[in-house]
Amino acid sequence: MKKRSVSLVPAFILATVCGASPGASAGEHAAESARDSRTSDTADATLAQARAAAVEGYRLLDAGRPVEALAKFEEAHGLRGGDKLRFNLGQALAAIPGREADAYREFSLYLQKVPDAPAASAAFSKKALTKLRAKIALVSFSVSPEGAEISLDGQRLPLRQTPEPVPLSPGRHLLRVENAGFAVLEKTLDLLPGQQSQQSLTLAPTVAPSLVVAPSPSVPTPPTAVPAPGPAATIATTPGPQDAPPVASSKPSPLVEKPLLVSPPAEPPGGGTSAQRTAAYVAGGVAVAALGVGGFFGVRAFSKWGEVKSNCPTLHLEACQDRVKGAADQNAAKRASLVADVGVGLGVAAAATAVVLWVRSRPAEADAVPPSPASTDLRSLSWAPSVSPGAAGLALGGAW
Numbered sequence: 001m002k003k004r005s006v007s008l009v010p011a012f013i014l015a016t017v018c019g020a021s022p023g024a025s026a027g028e029h030a031a032e033s034a035r036d037s038r039t040s041d042t043a044d045a046t047l048a049q050a051r052a053a054a055v056e057g058y059r060l061l062d063a064g065r066p067v068e069a070l071a072k073f074e075e076a077h078g079l080r081g082g083d084k085l086r087f088n089l090g091q092a093l094a095a096i097p098g099r100e101a102d103a104y105r106e107f108s109l110y111l112q113k114v115p116d117a118p119a120a121s122a123a124f125s126k127k128a129l130t131k132l133r134a135k136i137a138l139v140s141f142s143v144s145p146e147g148a149e150i151s152l153d154g155q156r157l158p159l160r161q162t163p164e165p166v167p168l169s170p171g172r173h174l175l176r177v178e179n180a181g182f183a184v185l186e187k188t189l190d191l192l193p194g195q196q197s198q199q200s201l202t203l204a205p206t207v208a209p210s211l212v213v214a215p216s217p218s219v220p221t222p223p224t225a226v227p228a229p230g231p232a233a234t235i236a237t238t239p240g241p242q243d244a245p246p247v248a249s250s251k252p253s254p255l256v257e258k259p260l261l262v263s264p265p266a267e268p269p270g271g272g273t274s275a276q277r278t279a280a281y282v283a284g285g286v287a288v289a290a291l292g293v294g295g296f297f298g299v300r301a302f303s304k305w306g307e308v309k310s311n312c313p314t315l316h317l318e319a320c321q322d323r324v325k326g327a328a329d330q331n332a333a334k335r336a337s338l339v340a341d342v343g344v345g346l347g348v349a350a351a352a353t354a355v356v357l358w359v360r361s362r363p364a365e366a367d368a369v370p371p372s373p374a375s376t377d378l379r380s381l382s383w384a385p386s387v388s389p390g391a392a393g394l395a396l397g398g399a400w
Contacts, residue, residue: 046080047080050076053076054076057073057076057088058088066092066096069095070093070096073089076088083110084110086106087106087117087124087125089106090103090104090106090107090125094128094132100135101167101168103132104132104136107128110125111125132167135170135194136168136169136193137170137193137194137196138165138166138197139197139198140196141199141201142199143177143202144201145182147179148178148201150177152166152174152175152176153174153323153324165196168189168191169191170191170195172191173189173191173324174186175189177201182204185201185203185204186328188324274361277357280353280355283350283351286346286347287350289347290346291348291351293339294340298337298340300336301340304333
């Protein structure tokens with residue numbers, strides 16, 4: 001019965017490679033041959049190689065050697081291209097244990113891409129899909145927001161969004177969804193034969209860690225001088241008409257007082273040192289915490305890479321004894337390495353900042369000049385002219 005199911009394949013292979021359908025008439029074959037004869041020598045050689053590979057693939061498939069047959073069909077497909085050879089690829093894959101999901105995909109693509117397929121080939125493909133459906137699982141993916149990249153067991157799916165169900169082999173699969181600006185989502189799928197699953201996934205936006213940097217201390221503005229309480233100095237002037245000459249008098253002239261205020265010297269600025277020292281303490285604490293996190297994840301990264309190497313000697317998923325565990329360990333090792341690098345870099349930067357702030361916060365004792373007692377005790381100063389018969393002078397007054 002198995003031989004009968006593929007008895008139509010030789011004619012279909014030859015027609016596919018030559019570019020004509022199996023049911024073409026002799027006239028159509030003649031016209032096709034005439035067109036081929038007008039092609040270049042290189043195209044003729046490529047066509048001959050593809051035809052030979054396809055015929056050899058059918059021979060191997062009929063002899064019960066599907067793995068070798070698959071290699072020949074893939075060689076012919078690479079030389080000739082097109083979607084008609086997907087029929088032969090599906091036949092070879094269906095005969096290989098564990099490749100049922102790939103066979104389902106090839107038969108489905110053949111029916112979609114070749115609408116004018118021969119009736120016998122289309123019927124064979126639909127019957128094969130019905131048999132394979134009970135051995136595989138179909139999974140549909142819906143990701144929000146759109147534009148995410150979906151990977152299964154370390155291999156990206158051909159489409160970012162897959163409205164059509166994806167055929168998968170039963171068992172455990174590692175699902176990974178990535179999108180710029182969103183946290184990576186990982187999920188384990190345990191699938192059963194004949195199962196149909198709908199995966200609706202929502203990505204959470206990434207919150208970037210914020211680094212608080214203390215503002216650089218600014219030089220405080222000297223306070224505005226406020227006069228101290230005390231007796232005000234006065235300036236005396238003699239009232240009288242402006243045109244009249246001054247007349248000496250035996251009595252002291254009445255005085256009009258005008259205050260003259262002298263402010264105490266402003267204190268030298270020194271309040272910025274305490275703010276810089278506080279910022280140095282904060283930066284030092286951030287440096288210690290970041291270096292601790294970086295060291296912890298660095299040790300974890302080394303441990304995870306050791307597990308990956310024990311499971312996958314060449315660090316490639318194809319060489320892993322357990323591909324799902326290998327992919328999960330590789331992702332964990334990469335995440336730990338990234339966190340370790342960020343932590344160490346942040347710790348070094350914070351430590352350097354703390355050292356700079358600490359040095360700048362030291363008071364410049366050598367440059368400080370202590371104020372003189374006179375400048376600190378002087379509160380106010382006043383002066384006034386004094387005129388009397390036969391004498392004149394200047395009177396000074398103030399508070400100390």
